[in-house]
Amino acid sequence: MRRMKYFQGKTVWLTGASGGIGAALATAFARDGANLILSGRNTDKIEALGSTLAGTFPGEYKTLFLDLAHTDDHVETARKARSLFGSVDVLVNNAGISQRSLLHETSYEVIEQLMRVNFLGSAALTIEMLKDMYERRTGHIVALSSIMGLFSTPLRSGYCAAKHAVQGFYESLSHEASHYGVGVTIIVPGWIRTDIAVNALEGDGTRHAIVDPGQAAARGPEAYAEEMVNAIARRKFYHYTALNWKTRAALLLNRFVPRLLRSAMRRLDVT
Numbered sequence: 001m002r003r004m005k006y007f008q009g010k011t012v013w014l015t016g017a018s019g020g021i022g023a024a025l026a027t028a029f030a031r032d033g034a035n036l037i038l039s040g041r042n043t044d045k046i047e048a049l050g051s052t053l054a055g056t057f058p059g060e061y062k063t064l065f066l067d068l069a070h071t072d073d074h075v076e077t078a079r080k081a082r083s084l085f086g087s088v089d090v091l092v093n094n095a096g097i098s099q100r101s102l103l104h105e106t107s108y109e110v111i112e113q114l115m116r117v118n119f120l121g122s123a124a125l126t127i128e129m130l131k132d133m134y135e136r137r138t139g140h141i142v143a144l145s146s147i148m149g150l151f152s153t154p155l156r157s158g159y160c161a162a163k164h165a166v167q168g169f170y171e172s173l174s175h176e177a178s179h180y181g182v183g184v185t186i187i188v189p190g191w192i193r194t195d196i197a198v199n200a201l202e203g204d205g206t207r208h209a210i211v212d213p214g215q216a217a218a219r220g221p222e223a224y225a226e227e228m229v230n231a232i233a234r235r236k237f238y239h240y241t242a243l244n245w246k247t248r249a250a251l252l253l254n255r256f257v258p259r260l261l262r263s264a265m266r267r268l269d270v271t
Contacts, residue, residue, distance in 0.1 A: 006233040008033030011085040015066055015125070016095025018045035020194035021144065024225035025092065030057040032229065037081050037088070039066035040095065060085070068095050068121030069113055078128035090232065091129045092142040093122035098196045099159040100210075100271075101203035110205050111158040118162035123169055133182045140183040142232055143170045147190050147247055151254040151261060154270045159200075174237055183235040187228055190243040191218040212271050218242065 012029045016022040018040035026036055030053045038046040043065055050061040062084045066077055081088055096118045126141055133139030149163030174184035191214050200208040224241045231239035253261035
């Protein structure tokens with residue numbers, strides 16, 4: 001377990017805070033005494049979350065609009081984020097969007113959007129935050145990945161590509177950042193009940209609007225948020241969470257018998 005109030009007085013910038021894992025993490029950080037910058041595209045939801053936290057926990061809560069797909073805006077957005085509390089101690093790259101389409105039925109524009117939101121956007125924010133963190137010789141960068149960043153399934157080519165990029169990018173960063181006192185944590189979730197499948201992109205860019213059966217049966221993000229925040233406080237590099245027996249088996253096969261996993265994936269009815 002982490003020290004009580006490890007994040008007391010620290011500033012945490014959290015992307016994708018309008019719901020799901022982001023909102024659950026916001027509550028866990030607030031419970032630990034953090035000041036929060038809540039970012040997302042849905043300003044009504046992040047402002048409502050900020051108001052709820054302000055009425056429950058003693059920290060300060062500010063909102064900052066962010067659309068990760070518009071990477072040209074990220075330098076200015078990062079500057080605004082630093083100005084809200086003077087600096088950012090922890091950047092949590094949580095925002096993301098998934099995919100449900102066969103590659104030959106998917107437009108290039110959808111693949112590009114998946115890469116921008118899931119990888120390039122977080123990379124841009126991270127680069128901007130590092131400059132200040134390196135100067136202060138302190139800070140922490142967190143990336144929400146996925147088991148799809150470790151192996152791939154059908155219907156998620158662009159999403160898997162982006163999450164594989166996240167794994168490589170932040171692993172490389174962890175080696176560099178260690179020389180400046182900056183921590184890096186990659187959180188790898190399995191099945192968590194969120195709207196990620198509902199909001200996933202189909203091949204033409206439209207909303208999937210269907211709940212995956214596996215996710216529907218999973219526990220909500222509130223069940224895992226505290227352990228994620230614990231992992232960040234302990235400065236773990238990798239933290240796996242919400243793994244059921246199927247995902248654990250897949251991870252083992254991918255590590256020791258990848259050929260068998262690939263064969264199984266080709267026969268599965270993936271949703």
